Amino acid sequence: KDETVNPTGSLKDRSTSVNVSVARELGVGTVAIISTGNAAASLAAYASRAGLKAVVMVPETTPDAKIAQALAHGALVLKIRARSMAEFFELYEEACSKFGWMNSVGGVNPYRNEGKKTYAYELSEAFEWDPPDWFIMPMAGGNALIAAWKGFKELLSLGLISRTPKLVGVQPKECAATVKAFREGKEVASPISPGKTIVTSLLVSNPGPKSALVLKAIRESNGTCDDPSDDEVIEAMKLLAKEGVFSEPGGAISLAAAKRLLSQGIIDPSDRVVCLVTGSGFKDMKSVENILTKPILTEPNLESIEKAIRGHVCP
Ligand SMILES: Cc1ncc(COP(=O)(O)O)c(C=O)c1O
Structure with a gap:
């Protein structure tokens, strides 16, 4: 499922649209x-x-393009001298209450999940009300996963579907607090200290109490978790690019997990699998360099073109 084509190029537009509509209705000044x-x-x-x-508020590790987007749309951007959000989450919450800003963090702001639960609606409709066997989701704090599960359960209780997909929550190997808790049979994830990864969008080292809901949803769905390496993510970015989808690492990680689960025999080749591709490659050009060859600088004449194409394309 391709979220790279949403208005700002990521999954976040689903939740933000509801969040901001409600903020406006409530007469909020600042979100x-x-x-x-x-x-x-x-x-x-x-x-x-x-x-x-x-x-x-974003950590220093945030790709320039995402900061540029926020600036272009006129936000006040506070780039905090920190590698991960866990280092300044409390400060952020303090600022929201001191200055009266509407806190728009998923899991705190109840309206956001109402937007993201549309995954359940769209997938159920696209699969003619017989949802796929697996829904593989990149996971940071796990809000999208909680929301999708809420949507599927609502459809189930309304009798619009008779089964739900198995949910897979995917985090990068170097920052996989919730995956670790899942494997250890724990009910809540403990904070971890993250390693270096190109998957900056999923760098949540302390998922907090919300992880209990994530773990519960995955287990209730009979799903699982996975944590591909950066190299596996790069391979998945290449594969997606071949299919015409330009993804950031955090988006491609679902496909990397699908490949791993298939090779481990957890996913059967006959299963119907949906990988959620959550963010565009335009948002993280530095990471995208990992999948690129170099352009061939060529003089503007046919001779140079002929020389340049040798070994690449048929005449
Ligand atoms: C590219 C990308 N994918 C997935 C997510 C999922 O986030 P969450 O698990 O908090 O819903 C994020 C969040 O920052 C993201 O940027």
Whole structure:
């Protein structure tokens, strides 16, 4: 499922649209978010369109393009000298209450999941009300997963579907607190200290109490968790690019997990599998360099073109 084509190029537009619509209805002046970049870009755009002010706090590791998006849409961007959000989450919450900003963090702001649960609606409809066997989701704090599960359960209780997909929550190997808790049979994830990874959008080292809901949803769905390496993510980015989808690492990680689970025999080749591709490659050009060859600098004449194409394309 391709989220790279959403208005600001990531999954976050689903939740932001509801979040900002409610903020406007309630007469809120300023909305705020702490983010690895995509939610910041999305909130900036929707707030601007709604005539609200936006403050976004991002760690230093945030790709420039996501910061550029937030700035372009007029948000006040606070780039915090920290590697991960866990280092300044409390500060962010303190600022929201001190300055009266509407906290737009998923799991705190109840309206966001109402937007993201549309995954369940869209997938059920696309599969003619017989949802896929697996729904594989990149996971940071796990809000999207909690929301999708809420949507599927609502459809189930309404009798619109008779079964739900198995949910797979995927985090990068170097920052996989929730995956670790799942494997250890724990009910809540403990904080971890993250390693170096190109999957910056999913860098959540302390998922907090919300992880209990994530783990519960995955287990209730009979799903699982996975944690591909950066190299596996790069291979998945290449595979997606071949299919015409330009993804950031955090988006491609679902496909990397699908390959791993298939080779481990957890997913059967006959299963119907949906991988959620959550963010565009345009948002993280530095990471995208990992899948690129170099352009061939060529003189503007046929001879040079002929020389350049040798060994690449047939005459
Ligand atoms: C590219 C990308 N994918 C997935 C997510 C999922 O986030 P969450 O698990 O908090 O819903 C994020 C969040 O920042 C993201 O930027």
